[in-house]
Amino acid sequence: MALFGGIEAGGTKFVCAVGTGPDDVRAVTRFPTTTPAETIGRVIEFFRSQPEPMTAIGIGAFGPTDPDPASPTYGTITSTPKPGWQNTPLRKLVADALGVPVAFDTDVNAAALGEYTWGAARGIDTFIYLTVGTGIGGGAMVEGRMLHGLVHPEMGHIRVPHDWAVDPFPGFCPYHGDCLEGLAAGPALERRWGTRAETLPPDHPAWPLEAEYLAQALVSYILILSPKRIVIGGGVMHQPALFPLVRTRVKELLAGYVQSPAILEGIDTYIVPPALGDRAGVLGAIALAQGQR
Amino acid sequence: MALFGGIEAGGTKFVCAVGTGPDDVRAVTRFPTTTPAETIGRVIEFFRSQPEPMTAIGIGAFGPTDPDPASPTYGTITSTPKPGWQNTPLRKLVADALGVPVAFDTDVNAAALGEYTWGAARGIDTFIYLTVGTGIGGGAMVEGRMLHGLVHPEMGHIRVPHDWAVDPFPGFCPYHGDCLEGLAAGPALERRWGTRAETLPPDHPAWPLEAEYLAQALVSYILILSPKRIVIGGGVMHQPALFPLVRTRVKELLAGYVQSPAILEGIDTYIVPPALGDRAGVLGAIALAQGQR
Numbered sequence: 001m002a003l004f005g006g007i008e009a010g011g012t013k014f015v016c017a018v019g020t021g022p023d024d025v026r027a028v029t030r031f032p033t034t035t036p037a038e039t040i041g042r043v044i045e046f047f048r049s050q051p052e053p054m055t056a057i058g059i060g061a062f063g064p065t066d067p068d069p070a071s072p073t074y075g076t077i078t079s080t081p082k083p084g085w086q087n088t089p090l091r092k093l094v095a096d097a098l099g100v101p102v103a104f105d106t107d108v109n110a111a112a113l114g115e116y117t118w119g120a121a122r123g124i125d126t127f128i129y130l131t132v133g134t135g136i137g138g139g140a141m142v143e144g145r146m147l148h149g150l151v152h153p154e155m156g157h158i159r160v161p162h163d164w165a166v167d168p169f170p171g172f173c174p175y176h177g178d179c180l181e182g183l184a185a186g187p188a189l190e191r192r193w194g195t196r197a198e199t200l201p202p203d204h205p206a207w208p209l210e211a212e213y214l215a216q217a218l219v220s221y222i223l224i225l226s227p228k229r230i231v232i233g234g235g236v237m238h239q240p241a242l243f244p245l246v247r248t249r250v251k252e253l254l255a256g257y258v259q260s261p262a263i264l265e266g267i268d269t270y271i272v273p274p275a276l277g278d279r280a281g282v283l284g285a286i287a288l289a290q291g292q293r
Numbered sequence: 294m295a296l297f298g299g300i301e302a303g304g305t306k307f308v309c310a311v312g313t314g315p316d317d318v319r320a321v322t323r324f325p326t327t328t329p330a331e332t333i334g335r336v337i338e339f340f341r342s343q344p345e346p347m348t349a350i351g352i353g354a355f356g357p358t359d360p361d362p363a364s365p366t367y368g369t370i371t372s373t374p375k376p377g378w379q380n381t382p383l384r385k386l387v388a389d390a391l392g393v394p395v396a397f398d399t400d401v402n403a404a405a406l407g408e409y410t411w412g413a414a415r416g417i418d419t420f421i422y423l424t425v426g427t428g429i430g431g432g433a434m435v436e437g438r439m440l441h442g443l444v445h446p447e448m449g450h451i452r453v454p455h456d457w458a459v460d461p462f463p464g465f466c467p468y469h470g471d472c473l474e475g476l477a478a479g480p481a482l483e484r485r486w487g488t489r490a491e492t493l494p495p496d497h498p499a500w501p502l503e504a505e506y507l508a509q510a511l512v513s514y515i516l517i518l519s520p521k522r523i524v525i526g527g528g529v530m531h532q533p534a535l536f537p538l539v540r541t542r543v544k545e546l547l548a549g550y551v552q553s554p555a556i557l558e559g560i561d562t563y564i565v566p567p568a569l570g571d572r573a574g575v576l577g578a579i580a581l582a583q584g585q586r
């Protein structure tokens with residue numbers, strides 16, 4: 001039976017797995033992202049050490065990347081600020097070393113595909129997968145196809161209303177200051193409140209403010225992309241108070257406008273956590289390998 | 294040879310045409326949108342009076358609508374504020390009266406399809422068509438398919454940064470006040486400056502402000518949907534000063550972030566007017582009839 005490899009290539013850590021799906025993961029490894037040579041070396045070593053050969057490998061990678069299969073630089077990490085990683089032909093290096101077909105997409109598109117194949121977006125042809133962690137990023141499937149477009153979405157960097165009187169924190173995005181990521185990713189919470197996000201209690205004022213920013217962004221996504229469901233993963237969403245606050249605020253902001261029962265009556269199944277949890281990324285990479293799309 | 298009918302069903306006027314494409318339009322009529330009975334009566338009369346029968350008809354309609362072919366209310370104008378038109382089964386009424394297949398989509402999706410088939414988006418599988426007129430609305434094709442999703446996009450109603458010190462006009466959107474449409478559609482210009490938009494000269498301060506709002510919205514569209522081109526039609530875009538101002542501002546706002554040559558070097562072919570001009574809507578309806586999708 002065909003066996004697949006998945007690589008979740010993150011800016012802070014890599015996760016590699018071998019298997020055929022969530023109930024059949026035969027091996028997993030994770031290690032920090034250091035230099036390209038060292039990191040990719042460990043990836044190759046892991047897959048070479050497996051008892052059985054892989055039919056194909058999938059990579060979901062941090063970016064910006066070139067995820068266009070028709071491009072000469074398909075599968076390259078392009079203009080990332082991460083030192084040493086600019087213009088790293090990640091896909092090519094893995095494919096050449098292991099001699100198998102390697103599919104490539106953004107980390108969030110891979111996670112979206114994982115949730116579509118086995119998780120919270122099964123059977124839903126138009127949806128968004130968002131991660132709120134060290135950064136904020138989103139992937140989307142539209143009418144059954146992964147959205148790539150010109151480059152790939154960068155929906156974590158949209159502007160959201162920022163009331164400086166309420167929140168004087170200037171945002172930490174090196175490109176935009178107070179874009180969504182700048183105001184609402186994990187490091188924004190840490191700098192604004194002086195403590196890591198996981199230490200903030202559920203009744204801390206950090207959470208209604210966080211929910212406001214996320215809800216404002218979700219409303220823009222809903223008005224522009226009309227998703228049938230929104231799956232939100234990432235470390236910051238582990239705060240249990242957050243989902244209910246975000247759902248309530250999205251409904252308020254949309255009320256009377258997008259009159260869909262999915263939102264007005266079904267918000268609890270409209271904005272949901274990933275069913276695959278923190279494995280969405282690496283399992284999505286396996287799904288990518290299986291689909292070879 | 295197969296002959297097609299197209300209906301651009303707008304909130305202020307209807308345009309009906311018979312033909313096979315932009316170079317073969319055999320008959321056209323336009324009339325104001327009054328009651329559903331009277332207006333749909335004129336549509337039926339027009340097609341019945343044609344010398345040759347139609348193979349199929351397409352409708353691009355104002356909304357909100359139900360454009361889902363699998364829904365029991367496919368082709369219905371749903372919760373529109375336009376008096377008398379709530380829950381009008383437009384597609385069904387036309388199909389029953391004329392006895393031909395009738396395809397239905399939003400007005401902006403139809404216009405987008407027209408531009409894709411014969412106009413400024415030929416061969417481009419992921420793009421946005423935006424109209425800036427009495428209202429602001431957008432349609433999109435993603436990876437070769439018209440985007441519908443949960444309902445349909447309402448991208449004219451996203452929020453954009455509104456500096457009240459610079460622009461004290463509160464916006465006129467009945468739902469949101471100062472959303473994009475509330476600040477930048479034709480009626481916003483008329484109320485803010487006290488004169489119809491077409492009378493404002495090219496060097497009037499109205500235009501840099503208008504360009505700022507449109508550019509902020511386009512940047513959100515680009516970050517979320519990653520379109521390969523943006524086509525902008527509608528009455529307000531007839532002001533010749535506007536396209537250059539919008540292009541420059543989009544480039545400034547994105548600079549250093551979305552590093553695509555299409556934007557950095559090719560902005561003049563990235564943000565463009567419709568090649569079909571004001572006929573995009575009705576020709577798009579004919580394309581819809583031809584595709585039956």
Ligand SMILES: Nc1ncnc2c1ncn2[C@@H]1O[C@H](COP(=O)(O)OP(=O)(O)O)[C@@H](O)[C@H]1O
Binds near residue numbers: 199
């Ligand atoms: N239980 C928690 N509650 C709130 N924030 C958390 C929690 N756990 C982790 N975080 C925050 O999530 C961020 C890391 O997100 P994560 O998705 O795990 O990593 P990455 O985005 O680097 O892949 C950090 O900023 C951390 O403070």
Ligand SMILES: Nc1ncnc2c1ncn2[C@@H]1O[C@H](COP(=O)(O)OP(=O)(O)O)[C@@H](O)[C@H]1O
Binds near residue numbers: 479492527529
């Ligand atoms: N040459 C022009 N310059 C600027 N604005 C214009 C011009 N012509 C029409 N408009 C404005 O465009 C709006 C009508 O847009 P249009 O696309 O023609 O109609 P609709 O959106 O109702 O289909 C009006 O608000 C009008 O003031």
Ligand SMILES: [Zn+2]
Binds near residue numbers: 156158
């Ligand atoms: Zn940013």
Ligand SMILES: [Zn+2]
Binds near residue numbers: 449466467469474
């Ligand atoms: Zn509005």
